[in-house]
Amino acid sequence: MIKRSLLQRKLRTALGRSRVVALIGPRQCGKTTLARQLLDPGTLNYFDLEDPVSLTRLDEPMTALSGLNGLVVIDEIQRKPDLFPVLRVLADRKPLPARFFILGSASPDLLRQSSESLAGRIEMITMMGFGLSEVGADALSRHWLRGGFPLSFLARSDQDSNSWRKNFVQTFLERDLIQLGIRVPATTMRRFWTMVAHSHGQIWNASEIARSLAISEASARRYIDLLSELFMVRQLQPWHANLKKRQVKSPKLYFRDTGLLHHLVGIRSEKDLLTHPRLGASWEGYVIEEVIRSVEPDEEYFWATHNGAEIDLILMKGDRKYGVECKRTDAPKLTPSMRTAIEELNLSRISVIYPGTLRYELAPRISVVPLKSVADGVQGLFPTKKH
Numbered sequence: 104m105i106k107r108s109l110l111q112r113k114l115r116t117a118l119g120r121s122r123v124v125a126l127i128g129p130r131q132c133g134k135t136t137l138a139r140q141l142l143d144p145g146t147l148n149y150f151d152l153e154d155p156v157s158l159t160r161l162d163e164p165m166t167a168l169s170g171l172n173g174l175v176v177i178d179e180i181q182r183k184p185d186l187f188p189v190l191r192v193l194a195d196r197k198p199l200p201a202r203f204f205i206l207g208s209a210s211p212d213l214l215r216q217s218s219e220s221l222a223g224r225i226e227m228i229t230m231m232g233f234g235l236s237e238v239g240a241d242a243l244s245r246h247w248l249r250g251g252f253p254l255s256f257l258a259r260s261d262q263d264s265n266s267w268r269k270n271f272v273q274t275f276l277e278r279d280l281i282q283l284g285i286r287v288p289a290t291t292m293r294r295f296w297t298m299v300a301h302s303h304g305q306i307w308n309a310s311e312i313a314r315s316l317a318i319s320e321a322s323a324r325r326y327i328d329l330l331s332e333l334f335m336v337r338q339l340q341p342w343h344a345n346l347k348k349r350q351v352k353s354p355k356l357y358f359r360d361t362g363l364l365h366h367l368v369g370i371r372s373e374k375d376l377l378t379h380p381r382l383g384a385s386w387e388g389y390v391i392e393e394v395i396r397s398v399e400p401d402e403e404y405f406w407a408t409h410n411g412a413e414i415d416l417i418l419m420k421g422d423r424k425y426g427v428e429c430k431r432t433d434a435p436k437l438t439p440s441m442r443t444a445i446e447e448l449n450l451s452r453i454s455v456i457y458p459g460t461l462r463y464e465l466a467p468r469i470s471v472v473p474l475k476s477v478a479d480g481v482q483g484l485f486p487t488k489k490h
């Protein structure tokens with residue numbers, strides 16, 4: 104079993120200070136496994152809302168929950184949104200006999216209900232699949248190819264991993280969306296999702312995809328927002344600097360999990376990946392997700408101008424602003440874009456993330472940094488002195 108120590112510590116801290124904690128993320132990312140590790144064995148304080156027995160126990164939720172002590176876990180909370188007002192009442196008791204740990208796939212209903220009913224009482228934590236810092240740098244190639252969903256990453260072979268991802272996509276389209284109240288035909292969403300996969304790492308153009316699918320531009324925007332809310336894709340917003348340059352104002356699209364990206368574009372093995380025309384875009388998205396996960400920035404953006412200057416990722420952390428360039432090359436070199444960004448965007452540092460092992464300086468405040476440094480967070484990715 105791969106330990107998720109950092110996430111466990113974060114959850115224990117949250118549960119110690121908040122009356123209700125929500126762990127939100129895509130299905131099959133390991134939320135239930137993590138929650139069970141926090142409960143005492145044999146406890147009755149666990150409710151799985153996909154289990155008929157748990158649903159029966161919650162026919163009278165106030166009666167079922169009010170007598171419990173300690174940590175109470177409610178899994179798949181989005182299946183029973185009428186629990187949120189009950190949780191508000193229970194969370195306001197003094198003294199407080201129980202704290203509530205709710206798990207769920209991110210959905211518009213879940214987020215709306217929690218924010219309205221539990222405002223000021225709930226702390227939300229986002230969870231994805233395994234990160235590189237959890238699986239270890241030695242597993243980088245496998246992690247990049249298969250993605251971080253536990254059953255995909257831990258599969259016995261690439262073939263088994265791809266079979267799992269195929270089933271995940273099918274279940275997501277044919278069951279999960281419907282259970283979340285999203286009424287989009289599975290065939291339409293699959294075609295849309297596949298087109299988004301081929302746009303990974305590119306500027307989002309809703310009108311172009313809408314024309315290709317013979318749907319309205321409004322529908323295309325709604326579909327991409329749904330995939331974002333369900334943690335399938337990231338819409339990385341552009342940073343607008345006060346410069347006398349025409350700057351890109353549309354978001355870039357990235358798959359949150361490269362395993363799903365690779366499945367949808369037909370990459371089945373490491374050989375397929377290394378010879379695929381989207382190799383560079385896949386690496387860029389992989390690095391961006393790992394850096395954001397490690398740094399936990401206050402805000403994240405990309406920056407690009409219409410005359411070609413760009414920076415892959417801008418991170419706001421406290422009073423500092425960092426830049427990231429993603430280069431899948433043996434020895435990254437200084438580029439005009441890096442010079443422009445460091446001079447005009449007031450960046451504290453730029454780190455050029457690459458798959459090698461050595462750190463070195465390209466210019467003042469511009470360093471080449473190995474991807475394995477994500478395990479060291481801000482200090483590892485943005486060194487303050489020469490190495």
